[in-house]
Amino acid sequence: MAGKGGRPNPDARPGLRIDKWLWQARFCKSRAIAAELVEGRRVRVNGQPVSKPGHTVAEGDTLTFAHRAQIRVVRVRALGLRRGPASEAQSLYDDLDTSALESSGPGS
Numbered sequence: 001m002a003g004k005g006g007r008p009n010p011d012a013r014p015g016l017r018i019d020k021w022l023w024q025a026r027f028c029k030s031r032a033i034a035a036e037l038v039e040g041r042r043v044r045v046n047g048q049p050v051s052k053p054g055h056t057v058a059e060g061d062t063l064t065f066a067h068r069a070q071i072r073v074v075r076v077r078a079l080g081l082r083r084g085p086a087s088e089a090q091s092l093y094d095d096l097d098t099s100a101l102e103s104s105g106p107g108s
Contacts (some may be wrong), residue, residue, distance in 0.1 A: 015056035016079045018043065018063075024080035026089040027067055042066055063097065073097050 016024075019034040022043075023089040027032035035045055035053035043050055044064040045057060057063065061076045083089070 013058045014079060015058040017053060017054045018045065018057050019053035021057050021079065022063075022065075023074065024083045024089065025074075025092045026086060027065070027072070032073070037065065039044060059073070063093075070097075 001072050005050040006039070010046055018038055019028075021062065022028045022037065023031045028037060031053075038053045038055065039051055041051045042065055045055065045069055046062055047064075053089050059078060059080075062073065063076065064073050065074070073096040075096055077094050078092050080089070080092050
């Protein structure tokens with residue numbers, strides 16, 4: 001990321017466009033669909049609504065968004081290099097949804 005005068009900013013942390021990350025993590029079938037999700041202000045990053053598909057997400061960010069008939073809360077674990085198989089996509093995030101954990105817990 002360029003800082004003042006076009007020089008790299010040493011304090012900037014690596015990031016990836018949110019639409020690209022949602023696509024690589026296989027939450028959306030295409031980047032266009034991911035961009036529509038973001039532009040509709042249906043995605044929050046660290047609790048703040050975002051409306052630009054070019055918004056940068058980084059490791060450790062928490063995303064909240066509607067996915068299929070539920071609200072998903074995930075923490076970005078890694079930035080992907082490509083859209084790979086589902087097993088690779090699942091390694092990009094930690095699912096923080098407590099209702100999913102409760103339904104699969106002991107006694108289920």
